[in-house]
Amino acid sequence: MKIINIVPGFGGTFYCGNCLRDSAYIKTLDGLGHEAISLPIYLPLRTDNGLLNRETPVFYGAINIYLEQQIPFLRKMPEWMEKFFNSRIFLRYAAKKAGSTRAKGLEGMTISMLKGHEGYQREELNHLIEFLKAEKPDMVHLSNALLLGLAYKIKHELNISVVCSLQDEDVWVDAMSENYKDKVWKLMSQKAKDVDAFVAVSHYYAELMKKKMSIRKDQLHVVHIGVNPANYKYHNPNLATPTIGYLSRINKENGFEVLVDAFIKLKQKPGFKNVNLKVTGGKTGDDKRFINKQIRKLEKHDFVKDVEFIEDYRHEKLEEFFKSLTLLSVPVLSGEAFGLYQLESLSSGIPIVQPDLGAFPEIVNITKGGVTFHPNNSDALAQKWEEILSDHEKINEMSMAGRKAVEEKFNILTLTENMLRIYKQILE
Secondary structure (H helix, E strand, O other), X not given: OEEEEEEEOOOOOEOOHHHHHHHHHHHHHHHOOOEEEEEEEOOOOOXXXXXXXXXXXXXXXXXXXXXXXXXXXXXXXXXXXHHHHOOHHHHXXXXXXXXXXXXXXXXXXXXXXXXXXXOOOHHHHHHHHHHHHHHOXXXXXXXXXXXXXXXXXXXXXXXXXXXXXXXXXXHHHOOXXXXXXXXXXXXXXXXXXXXXXXXXXXXXXXXXXXXXXXXXXXXXEEOOOOEOHHHOOOOOOOOOOOEEEEEOOOOOOOOHHHHHHHHHHHHOOOOOOOOEEEEEOEOOHHHHHHHHHHHHHHHHOOOHHXXXXXXXXXXXXXXXXXXXXXXXXXXXXXXXXXXHHHHHHHHOOOOEEEEOXXXXXXXXXXXXXXXXXXXXXXXXXXXXXXXXXXXXHHHHHHHHHHHHHHHHHOEHHHHHHHHHHHHHHHHO
């Protein structure tokens, strides 16, 4: 089977769990004997992380589609200009700028993209269709429902099936004003009819999106995210020097402020003065002021020397990161559809401490490799850290249980075979 997975690129400036998940999935399909291609749109994927199994053009280049949205006469821009703005140098520069990954200011473009061949980016869609016609895939898999505007023309021009993953679309849409938010959800519900199947990354998220997008029950499946356990070395948690880790984009929405405030409170408790914090995951231009504010808090309490910011979060560098940890926490403010970093941590033997939100309780309950806390604030998190760090036996139990659960229940090979069964049902 030949499958093309259309994935929004992120330019490589921060840890993108959804991008990593999609890329690992394509590689696993290759390993099972299928022909699979990751096709980035908007921004490049990080090739130095091995995210691409084959070099392909970047469609819907972020600069081009922004200009087409804002300047009417550029909706028919010359080919030389299109190529110029779509060069990887320009796209990587755009990825570092503020606003490249937030919904505010891009509401109109989101609606236009969902309109597909009726939107302002119809020329970009025509280029994509020509590429797909030359490739002749059996199936196109859209990485998320914000790409549903592509489905109608792909399905009818190529006469093939289209599958769409569901993962964290609500984070983008619900950040918009009420007026835009309602329009986007209604448009996504209409475009859902152009897709053969939706695949949510967790049961929690399947239920959420079924309501938001009025998805038919027979149209909706759940396949959890998986990793290859062989790619992660198991480590006993660091009990000698208690160290808390954070692996995600360093921003407010991912709960970094909650984490920092909880760390300060924990350090002020008797018996926890030696606790360290290690942070990695990268940032965008939007995050710099916020991060500096958190650093000033740490400096005020003289704890900045106990915090290490690690710039390199490539997979081959994460082993050293996990090797030094006792626990991992990413207190995402509104929860998450899944969170790949949880599996990366559990595979490495490091228990997780996550808020009782989104899919986090689902993952904790299945793996037994961590705990949740409520409410999602610094007091509750500091209290839960204090409780867990005081129980070394519990930490070791969660460490072993988490690794075993990844091997048996979140192995990407098994989960890819589950996805292939969905494909076959559709094709039959």
